[in-house]
Amino acid sequence: MTDSVGIAVVDKLPGWTSHQVVGRCRRILGTRKVGHAGTLDPMATGVLVIGVNRATRLLGHLMLTEKEYAATIRLGITTVTDDAEGDLTGAPGAAGLEEPAVRAAIPAFTGDILQIPTAVSAIKVDGKRAYARVRAGEDVTLQSRPVTVHAFDLHEVRPGMAEGVHVLDCDVTVRCSSGTYIRALARDLGARLGTGGHLTALRRTRVGPFGLDRAHVVDADSDALPLLSLDDVVPECFDTLEVDERAAAAIRYGQRLPGVPLSGLTALLDRGRFLALYRPDGQDAVPEAVFV
Numbered sequence: 001m002t003d004s005v006g007i008a009v010v011d012k013l014p015g016w017t018s019h020q021v022v023g024r025c026r027r028i029l030g031t032r033k034v035g036h037a038g039t040l041d042p043m044a045t046g047v048l049v050i051g052v053n054r055a056t057r058l059l060g061h062l063m064l065t066e067k068e069y070a071a072t073i074r075l076g077i078t079t080v081t082d083d084a085e086g087d088l089t090g091a092p093g094a095a096g097l098e099e100p101a102v103r104a105a106i107p108a109f110t111g112d113i114l115q116i117p118t119a120v121s122a123i124k125v126d127g128k129r130a131y132a133r134v135r136a137g138e139d140v141t142l143q144s145r146p147v148t149v150h151a152f153d154l155h156e157v158r159p160g161m162a163e164g165v166h167v168l169d170c171d172v173t174v175r176c177s178s179g180t181y182i183r184a185l186a187r188d189l190g191a192r193l194g195t196g197g198h199l200t201a202l203r204r205t206r207v208g209p210f211g212l213d214r215a216h217v218v219d220a221d222s223d224a225l226p227l228l229s230l231d232d233v234v235p236e237c238f239d240t241l242e243v244d245e246r247a248a249a250a251i252r253y254g255q256r257l258p259g260v261p262l263s264g265l266t267a268l269l270d271r272g273r274f275l276a277l278y279r280p281d282g283q284d285a286v287p288e289a290v291f292v
Contacts, residue, residue, distance in 0.1 A: 004031070006227030006230060007055055008025065009047060009050070009216065010216060010217070011217045013045060015042055025050055025225060036050050041085070043201075043202065045202070055230055065207060066176070066208060067176060067204060070202075071171075071173075071199055071203070073169070073186040073190075075097060077091050082186060092195045093167065094166055094168040109189060114147075115180065116142055116145075116184065147180040151175040154171075155173065238265060257286075265277055277289045
């Protein structure tokens with residue numbers, strides 16, 4: 001077993017589940033305590049942030065960060081999963097639909113919006129995953145939830161044929177809050193345009209400060225995985241505050257810090273060494289997670 005602690009940035013391959021990536025990382029690193037921040041569907045590729053040993057305690061906070069995607073939306077066909085992996089549910093086609101109409105529809109899905117997640121998702125409904133209920137033949141309707149789409153940019157638009165109908169493939173990039181379903185954006189954009197839509201490609205290009213430029217492919221032959229130290233990556237992810245020796249000693253015991261006002265969740269450092277995440281409580285600071 002290794003006592004290594006840190007964050008790994010993986011470029012997930014198509015066809016792998018996020019759980020399979022975690023399993024491979026466990027074998028590479030020789031430890032069971034490995035997790036990820038934010039599931040990617042098997043079809044999707046790109047940035048998957050991995051936490052190792054104590055760093056797994058950061059993952060819940062990293063899941064809440066902003067994300068970026070590159071995707072291809074196919075207008076004219078719908079599927080049960082809202083992506084290319086699901087069974088076809090309709091093929092109204094996109095004959096007559098042109099780029100200006102698509103561009104005019106996109107602003108409705110930009111900014112603070114309410115989004116109904118894809119039914120085939122990991123969201124729990126009465127304690128059971130929504131995708132399991134769908135696979136069992138149940139009709140699943142999820143509640144809408146607020147998300148923020150900071151940017152939704154349309155690039156190339158390509159007419160084509162699929163399933164015997166005219167379709168329109170649209171290459172887009174999306175920058176959004178955690179919890180945003182790109183599959184649902186494809187579905188809803190198609191519906192707004194009077195047809196249907198689903199994803200044919202999805203690549204996550206960034207999670208918070210972690211982009212593809214720092215990502216490493218993990219496959220069946222991988223025998224090493226570079227780790228980023230918490231001392232290096234935490235200042236990229238959180239506001240920071242250097243503390244004195246007396247406060248550092250209190251932090252090690254998870255004690256309240258009276259008279260230390262914080263503006264939000266903050267990483268406390270002792271001469272650059274990451275000690276803990278603290279949050280504000282009135283004019284004091286209280287521990288969220290202690291790492292030493």
